[in-house]
Amino acid sequence: MHATETLPPPLLALTGFSKSFAGFVALDHVDFTLHAGEIHALLGENGAGKSTLIKAMTGVVHRDAGTLRLDGVAIAPRSAEEAVRAGIATVYQEVNLAPNLSVAQNLFLGRQPTRFGLVREGEMRRRARALLGEFGLSIDVSAPLESYSVAIQHIVAIARAVDQSARVLILDEPTASLDAHEVEVLFAVMRQLTSRGIGIVFVTHFLDQVYAVCDRITVLRNGRLAGSAPVDELPRLDLVRLMLGRELSEATSRRPPVVEGEARADVATFRGVGKAGTIAPFDLALRAGHVVGLAGLLGSGRTETVRLVFGAERADCGAAEVAGRAVSIGSPREAMALGFGYCPEERKTEGIVAELTVRENIALALQARRGALSPLSRREQDALAAKFIGLLDIRPPDPERPVGLLSGGNQQKVLLARWLATAPRLLILDEPTRGIDVGAHAEIIGLIRNLCREGMALLVVSSELEELVTYADEVVVLRDRAHVARLTGAQIEVSTILATIAEAPSSVPLSADAA
Template identity: 55%
Template sequence: MVDALPLLEARGLVKVYPGVRALDGADFTLRAGEVHALMGENGAGKSTLIKALTGALAPDAGEVRLGGRVIRPRSPVEAQRLGISTVYQEVNLAPNLSLAENLLLGRQPRRLGLIDRRAVRRRAEAIMAGLGVRADVGRPLGSLPIAVQQMAAIGRALDLDARVLVLDEPTSSLDAEETARLFGAVRSLAARGMGVVFITHFIGQVYEVCARVTVMRGGRVVAVRDAGGLPRLELVALMLGVSMEEARAIERAHARAGSSAEVALRARGLRRGRVGPIDLDLRRGGALGLAGLLGSGRTETARMIAGADRHESGRVEIDGRSVPTSPPRRAIAAGVALCPEDRKAEAIVPGLSVRENIALAVQARQGWWRPIGRRAQRNLAERFVRSLRIATPGVEKPAGELSGGNQQKVVLARWLAAEPRVLLLDEPTRGIDVGAKAEIERLVGDLCARGVAVLFISSEVEEVGRVCDRVLVLRDGRAAGELSGEGVTVAAVMRLIAGEGERA
């Protein structure tokens, strides 16, 4: 196994975007017949690596070899033809066509120039049976369970004679039974000599199905290890970029002034889909950190509290009174504001000016018939541009033209201007430079000092430790434990995230 000729090999891949080195000389090796986990938190570079391997983007430097030959696929379709197929988290098939057609689109068997629908059906049934899935291949794909759709994507890849299969977070919307079935199929594919790259954020699944693990951070590969010889805690430490010694040693730099006992917001039994039930309390002047890996339910929890998604059960109380939080307008009226994780899709209004973006929430609360004058808006915006040090030539600049960090500050300014009593920050420091990050961390401290209750979500455990006086750790949609005061240490948080001490 040690000297097996690599099936797919990447050497020194570099991809630079303005301001970021998304890939910084990444190497990756996949052997035939192995299931190989690719791990890393947001921004680690794994999706960029996958895109470079599958032709979705061209690397600035470095090369990719398939079976020893250098390849330069210019599109995913070309990569498919070469034998590298990708199954995305969002299934990229046609939901309106039948399962059989999705498996065979463009390669339907024909007779006399016309599609032989019966042969299509037969071949599709054979493919699915080969994966151990029983499904009606005549039904539209979109009406089948997500698990079957994922299997269809895999089946299509197989029928394309794929040698390498990339599974990009295939299990994030599957339940346990569906996941088990998927793993069964993946194992049998590997046994047939296919190389499988498996991207997931569920640590348990790595140990369940993968032989080797490549961990990425900051655009580089930080470790390639056999899964058997890698303890969970160490894997988490590698992903989060803390050395084991540090992890054990770091205690919080200073004890934070304890928050008041007064509860500003109390959530009980919040539940939606996979996530919940979740209970949490946000205290006046305190910052509660929500830690956990991607997909652990952090974002979903914040969104339920803010009414961005309606919770299916449970309640949110503010000052002891149960309040409706959906649509978000109601949560805002009750003093709850959310800076969502996906800044581009859900926060920034790119065509509007910095001034209008900052004034938007305040204006929305006032109603359309009581406009904030242009001068008042400008004063408001300029105040925040100064205090948050937003780098913009002027408040009339379209917000979409600012850098990521400055856009984030504009969104923060929007909510600070609304003077909320509870502020939910979902990954506020993601994808922004170090300076801006420190400023945002400091800002949270200032807000707490002014009596705002803050919920702070971040993938960086150290950051959570720096900013928050209490930390709630989530795992697989449930609370895994809560830490407070001196108990908030990186090591303790990581232990909860990794789920060590429970079943390994």
């Protein structure tokens, strides 16, 4: 009893939070402590468990185990509404307010001041002006919310949350759609809230912002607590290691000897290709039998790069050349006609068609390329399916099984088979080993190596650096939506990649937003 009295009790204390979805462990005994007046960054790559942790503490999902204490009192909110009543409010990246209502209505919806059942419009506006005034915002509160910028909408959402007696404010990637100036305004609001004793949990994937505004950092990795420390005790390199690497000492993965001296033909080259606000202009050369890896944190521009290469996003500058001819790639169709293939990261939503069979999924891209007028005969489809089921060892080897019933690794193989059936010159793989069990990782990596040997050009996005270094001939490091380094040969080591990702951004071109 006496020992606890000397230390101020934490504002919010989570201990032993666990949650699994259908056998997949999303959170594994995670502890998290937030003090009053603290801005606490919650970091981690995709699938690290950030969203699940937030949802578990606000009652949106039900945790399997763990205790939640607010001011030392155990609470168990069962919905976002109950969490708000208890004092924990969340503001999401997407503003969850009614765009058509006035700012004042949005601030007070459901708790408007009334007299005889009628809303006191004047009183409500006066209170709204006073409330927003505390945040340094002086706007017409009777105008509809949608007439203001996203930044102002965020501040309105925060003001609403704080005004509902929030003690703990969770900001889930609030800066993703804001420009540099708007981010500053938001930070000013956050600092001002902490001076009132409110604790803020700040989820972001911009490391600069973490160091600009946060007091403490907690990192999750694969559903586990990877580490937690005050900001000044956790330099960038250590932070990136926590987010991406396992133990660096043992992560000096051996790469197989690189076959040097092979002057392979260029499959595609990109010069100064970029898109304002998406990715800074970059150069990229993709050669036959050559694997180029893209490494960087979430949101660093990896996926944006491959989307530009594949034409899923249209570049607004630069030139592309395929097999020596200047081309302009304006759509995935055009990219496919040039012999490109793309296995996206979101396998479930962008890749496979779960209801269709293995055979139908494999035939899809080839059919699309041939056009609806020359359908693949059933015999051709069967041959195709049999060939790739054997080649890639898809299990169970049943071409008529709906793909949705296969394991993640086998779904990924079907997706690969679909593109291989079109005999592409260049194959783009976005996180090929994500969500696949460890055994299948090795198989997929083996496949990547084989493809490469057969003379295909590969462009691979991966967060698994230990894997990337084993097969990549060249690694492009991205940071803040720009290509910042190109590593080749002996430079391709996990430690070098980590150090490059973690470098302070002052020496590199900033994203177009900041300009």
